[in-house]
Amino acid sequence: MKQLSVRQQQIIKAAIELIAEKGIQQFTIKNLAAKISLAEGALYRHFKGKMDILLGVLEQFRSNKTLALGHIQSSDQSQIEQLGMIFTERFKQFADNPALTAVIFAEEIFQNDKRLAAEVYSIMEASQATIQGIIGKGQENNLIRNDISAIAISTMLIGTLRFIVTRWHLSGFSFDLEQEGAILWSGIRKMIEL
Numbered sequence: 001m002k003q004l005s006v007r008q009q010q011i012i013k014a015a016i017e018l019i020a021e022k023g024i025q026q027f028t029i030k031n032l033a034a035k036i037s038l039a040e041g042a043l044y045r046h047f048k049g050k051m052d053i054l055l056g057v058l059e060q061f062r063s064n065k066t067l068a069l070g071h072i073q074s075s076d077q078s079q080i081e082q083l084g085m086i087f088t089e090r091f092k093q094f095a096d097n098p099a100l101t102a103v104i105f106a107e108e109i110f111q112n113d114k115r116l117a118a119e120v121y122s123i124m125e126a127s128q129a130t131i132q133g134i135i136g137k138g139q140e141n142n143l144i145r146n147d148i149s150a151i152a153i154s155t156m157l158i159g160t161l162r163f164i165v166t167r168w169h170l171s172g173f174s175f176d177l178e179q180e181g182a183i184l185w186s187g188i189r190k191m192i193e194l
Helices: 006-022 029-035 050-073 079-096 099-104 114-140 150-170 177-192
Strands: none
Touching (some): 006 050, 029 050, 079 099
């Protein structure tokens, strides 16, 4: 991913906020320009259009996620602890930036644009591959059950994480996501740990 300018980062942040506040239907260049007090034409100097802005949102999310996962993988923690760190980090990221959930988990945004769909799919596949790799090493080290495949465990983890974040978002952020995530991880850990 190319380095974004400060202005591009501001535009992406404002786009996330606009989608969270008003929905994808109200995400237009006109509304975005008004939100950040910028002429519409000036926005086009930074992005070709709204799909490129959404791609920028996804690229920024991927970059942050890749950095966090790399840090976790390089830690000297056991694989079971690394999985817990992933859960904790994901829940913290969304708790710190609730508007991000409106974009990342909004399939209707991506289903009509092949570039966006491909980017979301790529992010999902990379996440699952990383988590699956950690689980596989944990199974080799007799830390994680090996009577369930690494792919099945990784799918359960990702699906559970996605469900709890979506529920939090749809409830109007009515509960402590990080606390709920910690309770959830504790239960999952008991199910998968040897």
